[in-house]
Amino acid sequence: MASAIVIENVTKTYRMGGETLRVLGGISLEVAEGRFVALMGPSGSGKSTLLNLIGGLDVPDSGRLVVGGEDISKLSEAALARWRAANIGFVFQQYNLIPVLTAFENVELPLLLTSLSRSERRRRVELALELVGLKDRHGHLPTQLSGGQQQRVCIARAVVSDPRAILADEPTGNLDASAARDVMGLLKAVNETLGKTLVLVTHDPAAAAFAHETITLDKGSIKASPHEVPGAHP
């Protein structure tokens, strides 16, 4: 199976005050196309930083980062933005929906960057909302939706532009157990039915259990090699 994500000896440091903080220290990793990988580890282990690098929101200090066949480690800010629009869908812990836009408009947002016609955009948004079970809530503002529903809108927005990979950063962090299970089931379905490569950052072993494999990070390094999650398809 082809590699969706190839990370070679990637390092990342931040300057905080006068100090240099080494967040990732030469990580190498491969994620095959269509796989669902969970990144786990304690706070400050570098898992969110790694996710941001994979999503092109940040750039590594050194090393090589190939996502969807494109080396993104040297792309400019604008080129990264265009690449993200075509290749990556994000799901955030805080949902990060635009409060003044309805569910429909939030999902449509990434499609505004494409050359799709209005009717085609409408068709795709309706499909995405149907996929997450919120077609009847398309006119609702985020404040009129529950946390679980907002996260489902966020998932619809992540898949609507048909990206190669979906990156989810603690998507269940703000949800109760029941809603978290629903959201993880939905992400799992997106991975399986749409064949999207999915990278999940989580502290929650129950959420990680939905992934094909789990990678544990600690202090900027991979602590445990990728391993199959037993019973990964609950």
Next chain:
Amino acid sequence: MKYLALILKSLVRSRRRTLLTLSALAASTFLLTGLASMVRSADVTPGVGELTLSIGGVQGPLPSAHVDRIARMPGVRAVMGFMYAGGAGRQESDRLTLAGIDADALQLIWPDTLDIPPSEFEPFRRDVTGLLVGREAAKRNGWTIGDTVTLAVSAGNGSKADMTFRVHGFNVEGAWGNISYIHRKYLNESIGRPDYANSIFLSAQRREDIPTLMKAIDETFAASPHPTRTQTHEQSLTDTVATMSNLRALLGGISLIVGIAVLLIATNSMALALRARAREIAIMRTLGFTPNRIFSLVLGEAALVGLAAGLLGAAVAIVTLQGITLPMNPRAAFSATPAAAGTVIGATVVLAVVGAWLPAWGACRRRAIDVLRSLG
């Protein structure tokens, strides 16, 4: 067009802020439209005949006796006393500029600026209560020939009187068209100052008589309690132009200050709006919106506010600023014109965009990951 809905949604997120910004910009646009129209009207200088001299009092108004004496001087073709007054129409706010003139001499003095048909001028000349009403005043009040109108008239020194006139025609000539002509004699008698004129105009018989006449007039009255200062058309024009230049400079200065205010309002408003939307901009960046795309959207938003405010302010100006008389040049009335409004609307849009430039640039250049991390 597909981004228009997004821009509009961004504008209505904080209705109060948008409304306040819009109102402030619209008020500025109203002011700028008025100022621009005033500047344009200041460019209009009514001409007077080549043989015309104007005589002003060195210390104030001149007695009517001067008119009679000047009329007897050799080389004088016609002479006319001139008296300004203000008149209020149906409402106190409906102001008219009245020029009390000597009708027999009027068309001899200003043959090149008055084009009132004889069918209107002759009845006016014969009727001491006659009124040749200015085009703006006639339009505002709906007056037609044959109407009888009563005006509250006030002249200098607080003299006031209610005067009744009969409309015999209309003064529609160029920049003079704001003036309503009445008989000076009737005006002076009504306000209780029978023997005064603000200034005197005369028409010489020949061009070569002018230097002698000027000297003779000023020398004749030099020792009197009311000495005169006689000017040629060119001198009078030079004074008018100088006054208008000062006026234009003043109006230009005020316009510049208002323009700077518009710029600062736009900058401040956009800076506040963008600070409140930092997370949303970061989210859009994660979705693939480039910094330039977001920058364009923000500037589009500023342009839309500028356009809406410009249209509103200019529309109000066009409706309300009609036939306003300049205090420094009562002959030239100004009205807010579509041409001035168009210029000001364009300027408001540009200023709104320029004002939004810096905050938009700063907001769009911040890395999405830094914003999301700092906001949690």
